[in-house]
Amino acid sequence: MTAGGYLKRLTRRLTEDLEQLDAETISKQSQQTGAQRACDCTAGDEVTMHGELRSxxxxxxxxxxxxxxxxxxxxxxxxxxFIGRNRIPGIEPGRTLTVRGRIGEHDGHKIMFNPYYELLGES
Known part of the structure; x- marks a missing residue:
């Protein structure tokens, strides 16, 4: 590892938008699991995705x-x-999970009803 490469990465981390860095980290983790990318999925596709709950x-x-x-x-x-549920233990903001199901579309946004999910790591 060269000093120039280290300084370039450090400068990037200090000046780049934190949300962009977070998105890159989550995207890399998703690729490592072999999951499909949400941006490539369309309505009707049955998919497996890996990511994080934001809210x-x-x-x-x-x-x-x-x-x-x-x-x-x-x-x-x-x-x-998740239809008909008032609470699901472990489904909370910041939690990492893998979900499987069929992608739909509602008001121009991607949606998945009652997905199968696997909680990963601790919250």
Whole structure:
């Protein structure tokens, strides 16, 4: 490893947007697992993706009971909707997981209903 290469990486880390660095890290982890990239998936595709939950909300409106989570794999966001659930242990912001299911589209955004999921690591 050369000093020039080290300084270049250090300067990049200090000046680059933290959100961009986070996206690159998550994307690299996703590629290492062999998962599909969310940006390449379209409605109707059955996929396996690896990423991180950015937010988790509980919806308690009469017909729309469930949990809605924002899943990010470093390339795109997919909404995960767990219908009929008020709480799922381990489904919380910052948690890393692998999800499997069929991609849909709602209001121009990617969505996956009741995905199979595997929790990875500790929160």
């Amino acid at each position: 988790v909300e509980t919806c308690s409106k009469s017909m729309k009971t469930g949990i809605v989570a924002e899943f990010f794999d470093g390339t795109d966001v997919v909404t995960l909707k």
